Amino acid sequence: MADITLTKKDFTSDQEVRWCPGCGDYSILSTMQSYLPELGIERENIVFISGIGCSSRFPYYLNTFGMHSIHGRAPTIATGLAISRPDLTIFVVTGDGDALSIGGNHLIHSLRRNIELKILLFNNRIYGLTKGQYSPTSEQGKITKSTPLGSLDTPFNPISLALGAEASFVARTVDSDRKHLTETLRAATAHKGSALIEIYQNCPIFNDGAFDMVTDKETKGGALLQLVHGQPIKSETHGLVHSGASLKVVELASVPESELVVHDAHNPDPAYAFALSRLSSSALDHVPVGVFRDVERSGYGSLVNSQVGEIIAAQGAGDIGKLLNSGDTWSVD
Amino acid sequence: MAIKPLCHSQKSDLEQGENLGEGASLFFSKWQDERVAKPVLSLNQVTIRFAGDSGDGMQLTGDRFTMDTASLGNDLSTLPNFPAEIRAPQGTLLGVSSFQLHFADHLVQTPGDAPDILVAMNPAALKANIGDLQRGATIIVDKDEFTTRNLTRVGYLQNPLEDGSLESYKIHAVPLTSLTVAALSQLSLSRKEAERSKNMFALGLLTWMYHRPTASTENFLKVKFSKKPEILEANLLAYRTGWNYGETTEDFSVSYEIAPAKMPPGRYRNISGNTAMAYGLIAASQRSGLKLFLGSYPITPASDILHELSKHKKFGVISFQAEDEIAAIGSALGASYGGSLGITTTSGPGVALKSEMIGLGVMLELPLIIIDVQRGGPSTGLPTKTEQADLLQAMFGRNGESPVAVIAPSSPSDCFAIAMEAARIATTYRVPVIILSDGYIANGSEPWKIPEVDSLPDLHVEFAKSQENFQPYLRDPKTLARPWAIPGTKGIEHRIGGLEKADVTGEISYEATNHDLMVRARAAKVAGIEVPNLAVDDPTGEADVLLLGWGSTFGPIASAVEMLRNNGEHIAQAHLRYINPFPRNLGDVLKKYSKVIVPEMNLGQLSMLLRSQYLKDVIGYNMVRGLPFTTSEIVEATMEVLHG
Structure with missing residues (x-):
């Protein structure tokens, strides 16, 4: 691996990028292109598979193998590829509509099975490509073209959903924070099974400023609760303490540092990560970012291929002549 | 009608029957040697229908009789027919399950129009099937089941065995249940458990009537119940008692022989359409050198292909049971993108769900095999019954101009060849291929001359090689196929997707003339697939x-x-x-x-x-x-x- 020396340029395709000016997708793309050389994997062994939506144009702009598939179904295609080609590194790029609405079923089952996929969920809390309808992560009461009197749906919390689906790796980061996004990508690619990264992503056209609380210099320091394994969970102004069976945000000044919850991403009990996930509300006043959960569990593709390998080791490779002649047979002279 | 009570010789046979295991077959063949007293008639062909409650084991009974018949060298064709409910209310018309078998000393093309002999395990089975019989047909019923309660449940006001309504048929009213229970009385089984073996009694009786060999069914039972010795003993005893009943009672005065059919020389086995399909897919994988990837979601009547392929992982088969029909075909397409032989199996409702992904396959121009084992529709329709009404869905059931190859097997054993044909077309032309099988040939079976492996077609495929200036949509002038360019190949990294492609480069193109060109190119590619002339x-x-x-x-x-x-x-x-x-x-x-x-x-x-x-x-x-x-x-x- 050490002898592979690629640069950001190697991962940049010749296609003109066609997102709206100011779209959060630009910074995610640029961060990804900068990060990929660090992986030390040849371009031909990396595949990006996406569904439909603004985010799903992502594969066109990376000089790797890529497929822009159909709405919500990227995890299914990636699943077949991951199981049959365990030699590849596969990213799924999706959005809140693609992954959580039309493709919700595939997302939860990919996570449950622990398919070897790195799923990047660009969450802008809106349908952008269809020009501005509310999405499954839009806050309740949102006024959009399809909800002129305000949306009535309770939104999904993607982190909670993933944890409920038995995900072995779940993280959250923010589009404009290149450093944090890179660190999160690094942790996800180091993880063996499925990894879900929710990326807060600003849509400047249909939902501008949705994440100002966590991107504005004024507010982000106090809003972002940093999840760093082995470190106390805190923002610049607040920290996290145990409160009965749950967790509570308190002002840092009100408790000694020793009482703060020390983050354990490897905690086998998903209830801990779930409690963390419940701290972020639509209002975004306290938002944990970083790796919520990172536990070891066998990847599905690896299990499938071991099963095949073991039976061949035990019984030898199949002989088609023998198979056709198996069971009750008889001869006609 | 006189039915002899258990005669002395039979009783002693039963006593000997306690010695099960190796000696059992010898003991049984001794019965066969003694079978000389009754006249034997030769027939050219017979159609038998076994009918009973869906819990009575009629499919198993029919299967066993079929295997024993096949091994005797008769040509044959079968028609299993069962309700969608796993256990419909007992004794009702809804719950009747049947298995029809037509066998002959000559070429057999169908499971037979009207049964010559009906085995009806209860009044419901009689009532549901009598309309298909011609006058003079033979009916064997389990007399014990003809109780007032069972009769009224299916609307018989009087017992048809006694009211003369069956005068134009040859009736054998056999107390099948009580004879089975009596024969098994020495075993420590409950009455209910003992009754479960009555299908083996019926099988034994028919085996005697038509001179079928017994060793294969005995071996089958020994394997099936190897971990349940008591149940094995019960089934063997019931089987032999049924056989012995035919041999010894006056009720059955004649038995029949059907000479083997003249079939081309070779080695044969009996095979159902779904099994043949699975074998054909494995053969295609072996002959192409491509890994077989099946993405499937359980659906009647296609699930048996999933079951069969799942047994053969030592061929490198990957069988993936997906979360739904869409994920099933999506995973197959993903595997195909990676260079495997991607396959999905389903029935009509599943094809409806898969439509959009088939369209993506058309656009991506990747090999993909979709097997539609058709059943009655629309909607859930008749899940266990056959129909051919998905033809236009297969042809046109997608948005846009979306041509795919469509082929259809003509018999159970033809499913083997058609699966290999699907692989040839899919991999040569990089196109989705829909196979239209149906419930009739999927579950029906017939003797099949096992092909020599060397005679199977060579399905070798070339992937795109490392190269500069790779053009993912540059077509082969002969086949019009684009390159199969799989991840992991250096220098040909490229992006594909469902958006319209520019000719040659494969880049996104919204250009009017290009779209017209590409729509026509995809159509011409499918229209140009080489297929044999119609004979x-x-x-x-x-x-x-x-x-x-x-x-x-x-x-x-x-x-x-x-x-x-x-x-x-x-x-x-x-x-x-x-x-x-x-x-x-x-x-x-x-x-x-x-x-x-x-x-x-x-x-x-x-x-x-x-x-x-x-x-x-x-x-x-x-x-x-x-x-x-x-x-x-x-x-x-x-x-x-x-x-x-």
């Missing part, structure tokens, strides 16, 4: 009328043609295995005959295609009853056309 069977060359079918109707049509010719009629027959594209000579064939009859288990879908493509006003013969055509139906329909 016409017209021995005298004097026929004016052609019977043209597709898919599973081959047997009934061929059987009808034979009968018509035996009656001096001139009739031609042709059968389509390739529907998209049609064979090149189809237009000429249609022109040659003044009248073309097209029997289909739908309301005229092939007829519609033929009329639109060839402007030939074919005559449709259409039925959608969830059952295959009978020979006589097609004979009558043809006679109507021949002679008005």
Whole structure:
């Protein structure tokens, strides 16, 4: 691996990028292109598979193998590829509509099975490509073209959903924070099974400023609760303490540092990560970012291929002549 | 009707029967040696139907009788017919499950129109099936089940065994349940457990009646119940008691022999359509060197292909049971993108769900095999019954101009060859191929001459190699296929997707003339798939009328043609295995005959295609009853056309 020396340029395709000016997708793309050389994997062994939506144009702009598939179904295609080609590194790029609405079923089952996929969920809390309808992560009461009197749906919390689906790796980061996004990508690619990264992503056209609380210099320091394994969970102004069976945000000044919850991403009990996930509300006043959960569990593709390998080791490779002649047979002279 | 009580010799046999295991078969063959007293008649062919409650084990009974018949060298064809409910209310018409078998000393094309002999395990089975029998047919019933309660449940006001209504049939009212329970009394089984072996009693009786060998069923039971010695003993005892009952009671005075059919020399086995399909896919994987990836979601009547393939992982088979029909085909397409032989198996409702992904396969121009084991529709329809009404769905059931190859097996064993054909077309032309099987040939079975492995087609495939300036949509001039360019190949990294592609480069293109060009290119590619010419069977060359079918109707049509010719009629027959594209000579064939009859288990879908493509006003013969055509139906329909 050490002898592979690629640069950001190697991962940049010749296609003109066609997102709206100011779209959060630009910074995610640029961060990804900068990060990929660090992986030390040849371009031909990396595949990006996406569904439909603004985010799903992502594969066109990376000089790797890529497929822009159909709405919500990227995890299914990636699943077949991951199981049959365990030699590849596969990213799924999706959005809140693609992954959580039309493709919700595939997302939860990919996570449950622990398919070897790195799923990047660009969450802008809106349908952008269809020009501005509310999405499954839009806050309740949102006024959009399809909800002129305000949306009535309770939104999904993607982190909670993933944890409920038995995900072995779940993280959250923010589009404009290149450093944090890179660190999160690094942790996800180091993880063996499925990894879900929710990326807060600003849509400047249909939902501008949705994440100002966590991107504005004024507010982000106090809003972002940093999840760093082995470190106390805190923002610049607040920290996290145990409160009965749950967790509570308190002002840092009100408790000694020793009482703060020390983050354990490897905690086998998903209830801990779930409690963390419940701290972020639509209002975004306290938002944990970083790796919520990172536990070891066998990847599905690896299990499938071991099963095949073991039976061949035990019984030898199949002989088609023998198979056709198996069971009750008889001869006609 | 006199039924002998358990006679002395039988009782002593039962005592000996306690010694099960190695000696059991010897002991049993001794019975066969003693079987000389009763006359034996020779028959050319027989159609038997086993019918009972869905919990009575009729499918197993039929399967075993079929295997024993196949190994004797008779040609045969089977028709399992069962309700969608796993255990419908006991003793009701809804819950009747049946298995029909037609076997003969000559070529057999269908499971038989009317059973010569019906085994009815209860009044419901009698009532549900009697309408299919001709006068003079033999009926064996379990007399014990003809209680007032069971009779009234299915609407019999009087016992048909006693009211004379069955006078035109030969009735054997056998106390099957009580004889089975009595025979098993020495075992420590509850009455209910003992009763479960009554299907083996019936099988033993029929095995005696038709001189079937017994060793294979005995071995089958030994393997099946190897971990349940008590149940094994019960089944063997019931089987032998049934056999012995035929041999010793006066009720059955004659037994029958059917000589082996004259079949081409070779090694044979009996095979169902779903098993043949699974074997064909494995063979295609072996002959192409491609990994077999099956993405599937359970659905009747296709699930047995998933089950069969899942057994054969030592061939490197990956069988993936997905979360839904869409994920099933998505995973297959993903595997295909990675260089595997991607396959999905389903039935009509599943095809509906997969439509969008098939369209993506068309756009990506990747190999993909979709197996639709058709069942009655629309919607959930008749899950366990057969139909051919997905033809137009397969042809056109997608958005946009979305051509795929469509082929159809004509018999259970033909599923093997058709699976290999699907792989050839999919990998050569990089296109989705839909195989239209159906419930009739999927579950039905017939003897199959096992092919030599070396004689199977070579399906070797070339992937795109590392190169500079790779063009993902540069077409092969002969096949019009684009390169199969799989991840992991250096220098050919590229992006594909569902958006329209620019010719050659494969980049996104919204350009008007390019779209027109690409739509036509995809259509031309499928239209140009090489398929064999349609063979016409017209021995005298004097026929004016052609019977043209597709898919599973081959047997009934061929059987009808034979009968018509035996009656001096001139009739031609042709059968389509390739529907998209049609064979090149189809237009000429249609022109040659003044009248073309097209029997289909739908309301005229092939007829519609033929009329639109060839402007030939074919005559449709259409039925959608969830059952295959009978020979006589097609004979009558043809006679109507021949002679008005």
